[in-house]
């Protein structure tokens with residue numbers, strides 16, 4: 001369900017849930033079909049040129065459709081003013097190519113993020129991003145800025161070195177593989193783009209450049225929605241410039257387990273800057289949970305069902321599974337051009353079942369694994385060899401990154417080998433295309449496919465699987481889907497889920513899919529079709545933005561409830577005037593040496609016995625020597641600890657939380673009842689020992705009147721143990 005807390009919790013405010021449902025209903029009932037939403041009624045080529053004479057464009061149908069989506073219909077007086085939305089993503093929805101000094105060719109960019117955001121129509125949206133091209137001269141920048149403005153796009157101009165270090169380097173060679181569990185680059189991969197540090201510097205520089213453009217175009221009340229791993233530094237830059245800006249950040253990739261994230265040298269910087277946003281969104285609960293646990297374990301912050309808290313400030317964290325504009329795909333199937341393509345494809349592959357893969361040529365998509373599984377299937381099922389064909393569309397991507405170049409050769413080599421092995425004079429089993437298809441060609445392919453094969457090793461969501469389902473109302477084909485794609489959580493019930501690393505498992509699923517009964521296909525399809533058509537990209541965006549608006553309002557309310565900060569000047573002047581003062585000081589954490597969140601003091605693991613911070617000795621001596629002031633140290637520690645630390649001062653000591661009292665010049669007194677029953681200690685001690693052994697960095701102390709298990713430095717991994725731990729304590733005899 002979109003906008004749910006990262007952790008489904010019974011404490012979710014009922015009002016939030018109700019608001020979500022109400023908003024959803026309102027959106028449904030107020031939805032008006034604009035001209036651009038009617039079938040085929042997109043801008044014509046002539047309209048396009050008349051609007052934009054300096055553009056040299058050959059518009060495909062897909063681009064015409066895109067035109068309609070980007071420009072929308074002008075706001076009319078009767079309609080309420082739409083909220084302004086600044087969508088900030090690394091890539092604009094168009095890539096630009098320079099045709100002449102002042103002439104630019106604009107083409108829609110391929111990728112899930114662009115497809116999803118094209119569906120966002122409810123806002124007065126503007127896009128801010130990189131146009132995918134280096135423009136060194138001012139006149140070229142001016143011409144491109146004007147051309148893009150007509151498409152409601154605002155460019156960020158990045159120089160070549162920044163692109164190399166930031167985009168090819170830090171984003172695609174460091175963050176991308178790490179977030180998809182492929183590890184960090186080894187030295188040989190790093191050396192091509194220099195060190196982590198210089199890449200990270202370029203990353204921050206680039207994020208500042210994005211921030212400058214946002215700040216320039218921002219108007220009060222705008223919502224700023226930052227996207228993806230390219231812009232993790234952006235929320236912080238924006239909030240530092242204007243703390244009132246409403247900032248949301250959404251990650252389109254997985255967020256890995258904190259065990260993976262902690263490998264990153266810049267792990268804390270990135271988490272902290274993302275936390276500057278008001279709302280942080282992920283595709284699935286798992287990714288959100290991983291993010292929260294990275295913040296608790298690495299930064300030592302507090303995780304709650306609502307998000308992450310840092311000194312009273314909450315960053316809301318929630319799951320917002322993306323969708324597609326399913327209507328756009330369903331309507332496209334009625335277009336004559338799509339019908340014609342479907343007819344061609346059916347004729348070309350007559351007598352054979354068609355299996356389809358559509359992926360960017362990226363290592364996370366598991367293309368080699370998919371092809372090897374298809375080979376295993378052909379090997380084990382000779383009767384199918386002449387009756388099935390795998391069509392793999394592999395869209396070239398990030399071609400400047402050496403890993404991607406290697407992958408291309410690897411895939412070509414495998415395809416060549418298998419086609420050589422199973423091909424005949426008249427046909428080959430694998431049709432592999434290193435290119436992208438336009439929207440209409442893609443829809444036709446989806447519609448005639450019998451089995452779609454998605455074998456991502458990790459994938460934030462995977463919209464191809466959604467698009468395939470949207471186009472299958474007639475055929476009701478089967479979706480084989482990797483359990484490591486975010487989509488497996490929403491389409492899992494209708495798809496055949498596979499582990500792409502298990503080649504024989506995938507091969508078995510291929511056989512099962514090809515032989516599946518019509519009845520089963522129909523049931524599975526129905527389930528997924530319902531999901532895809534009700535969880536759309538419009539719904540996704542509207543929910544995120546409405547949550548962001550609400551989060552900001554709630555944060556303002558919360559700020560008013562926060563206790564006011566002590567007015568230091570007033571406190572000091574009252575202190576100076578008074579003649580009889582009582583100062584009650586804590587010990588652990590107040591007067592002890594500073595330790596970091598993992599319990600290290602100056603890089604060393606802390607000693608078990610707390611020690612007075614040497615820097616406080618002098619001021620404390622002065623305080624204790626002041627006859628107008630009585631000082632008490634009140635601590636949970638036992639008497640010997642206080643003796644060892646405060647013997648030399650003239651003060652009161654209260655050990656074990658007041659069980660024992662002493663003026664340092666006198667003897668210890670006790671407030672303990674004479675017949676205090678301590679029989680429970682032995683049995684509880686065993687329980688404490690058991691959990692201490694199993695919880696690194698926790699320790700337990702046996703005091704005179706209490707037993708303490710201290711898990712303060714153990715990190716949040718102690719919590720599962722705590723849950724086991726508390727019930728046995730309650731069952732102890734009192």
Ligand SMILES: O=P(O)(O)OC[C@H]1O[C@H](O[C@H]2O[C@H](CO)[C@@H](O)[C@H](O)[C@H]2O)[C@H](O)[C@@H](O)[C@@H]1O
Nearest residue numbers: 091111112113228252253397459460461462463
């Ligand atoms: O812009 P590129 O570097 O060429 O890469 C294309 C996009 O790839 C990634 O897409 C992700 O977003 C999809 C939609 O949420 C999701 O379904 C998919 O699983 C992700 O891989 C990337 O996150 C985008 O920023 C890129 O633009």
Ligand SMILES: O=c1ccn([C@@H]2O[C@H](COP(=O)(O)OP(=O)(O)O)[C@@H](O)[C@H]2O)c(=O)[nH]1
Nearest residue numbers: 110111112113115360395436437462463464
């Ligand atoms: O030839 C192609 C192949 C893919 N796509 C689009 O690229 C997107 C891929 O998104 P997905 O979420 O599956 O993965 P990503 O590439 O973003 O990692 C989908 O919307 C496809 O329709 C396209 O327009 N043309």
